[in-house]
Amino acid sequence: MILYRLLIVVATLLVMEVAVTLFHRHVMHGFGWGWHASHHHSGKKPVWEKNDLYAVVFTGATILLFALGDKHAPLWWVAFGITLYGLLYGILHDVIIHRRLPFKWKPRNAYLQRLMTAHYLHHAVKTRENGVSFGFLYAPPPDKIRAQLRRNGPRR
Numbered sequence: 001m002i003l004y005r006l007l008i009v010v011a012t013l014l015v016m017e018v019a020v021t022l023f024h025r026h027v028m029h030g031f032g033w034g035w036h037a038s039h040h041h042s043g044k045k046p047v048w049e050k051n052d053l054y055a056v057v058f059t060g061a062t063i064l065l066f067a068l069g070d071k072h073a074p075l076w077w078v079a080f081g082i083t084l085y086g087l088l089y090g091i092l093h094d095v096i097i098h099r100r101l102p103f104k105w106k107p108r109n110a111y112l113q114r115l116m117t118a119h120y121l122h123h124a125v126k127t128r129e130n131g132v133s134f135g136f137l138y139a140p141p142p143d144k145i146r147a148q149l150r151r152n153g154p155r156r
Helices: 002-031 033-040 050-068 074-097 110-122 142-152
Strands: none
Touching: 002 033, 002 074, 033 050, 050 074, 074 110, 110 142
């Protein structure tokens, strides 16, 4: 039973990365740009940005999944996997990459450095068009992202 639950959590993490990548590309950089644009603006950021509304919505949906399942039902473990993904995202994206907390640690791990570089290259594009590298826990090699940026033309 424990292996079954672990499998659900791991599968959920993998599905979440694909789903979030697609959501980031097609919603956040599409019709949802009104909220997400705050995250791509340069300069000093406020403590809360409009983009944080996405986290509120996702948290609410996940709480609903927890409420619909009990601890023995697969749905509860899917909700747990989504929560784990959100925790990883929050630590990697908000704390380590964007330094939204006063935490000065600079990663030396190759995976984390690649993730950071990919995300900084994602933020090189200030508009919703021509974006690159939409994943959060997976990042393509930086050279491929740079090549895609060059193919996309000048950045605004």
